[in-house]
Amino acid sequence: MSAALCVMAVGVGTVSPAAAARPGAVDGRAPGAVKGGWRLTDSGSDARLRGLAAVSRSTAWVAGTKGTVLRTRDGGRSWRDVSPPGAQGLEFRDVEAFDARHAVVLAIGEGEASRVFRTQDAGATWSESFRNTDPRAFYDCMTFFDRRHGIALSDPVEGRYRIVSTADGGRTWRLLPGRGMPAAQPGEASFAASGQCLVSSGPRDAWIATGGAAASRVLHSSDRGRTWTVAATPVPAGDPARGVFGLAFRDTAHGIAVGGDYRPGQPSPRAAAVSGDGGTSWAAATAPPKEYRSGVAWLPHSRRLALAVGPTGSDLTFDGGRTWHTFDTGSYDTVDCAPDLGCWAAGEKGRIARLGG
Incomplete structure (x- = not known):
């Protein structure tokens, strides 16, 4: 191609x-x-933007380093800095937006560095709705099933991934019991690289991407995070820098996993996999992206088209993730598409782009 x-x-x-x-x-x-292809916009920021929520072709939210949250309502022609006051020391890695006014952002880090903020007035004001008080926990990603129900993921504590849940749009959060979570492998963790280490599809199904251990795995829940099953993937792991970094499910059955080795210059063979059974099993892509990819998204209303992005380029698949074709060499960390066909990507040095004209 x-x-x-x-x-x-x-x-x-x-x-x-x-x-x-x-x-x-x-x-x-x-x-x-x-x-x-990708059309760069002028974000006015130099933050690394790993959190992205595509609301539509005109509206998107991004979040990143230095406590940065930006929002556009005009297709990227202008970006408004709507960062929470006093958050400059935080690392935002995920944002989930319901519309142009309502959004939830996740800050990562050990102990109290992991926090959740919520706005209902387009970022004019923010409320802190969750602050992690366990020094052993490190929250990576979050996802919402609808406007009220969502979950957020921490790396393993006492040998099991930790999940907190909200049923009121992120106003309050509670820790879910850990008895339904399979044991983690030694050294296993999730990567806060693109806001896609925890994703959902439909009203109850969620998936977790893992790496860093002997095998990369995907965990699946069909009850909003209370119980989980686990499946190995063919994406290489065996090193703290390797594994599955991003997931995307177009429905509760069909999923794509991308990853590799995030270290520059390191090879990333077999860095993509596909599932047709809800994550119960995974098959290696026959022609995966040639390099590490951290983000992936299905193009709306398509059964076969999806995008993958990473620091060295972007790829397109025409067959549901089995073969991939590089179409851009710009650096992006995350990608997301809205139902009206608005696809966005974001990454280092304030890079934000929209797909198409």
């Missing part, structure tokens, strides 16, 4: 790789074709 890819049809997924590689080509059978 040409690196000058300029069309990605996101309507019904009927465009072919050959058509997409032709400059200016549009598959007329696929409504909502997106032209132009």
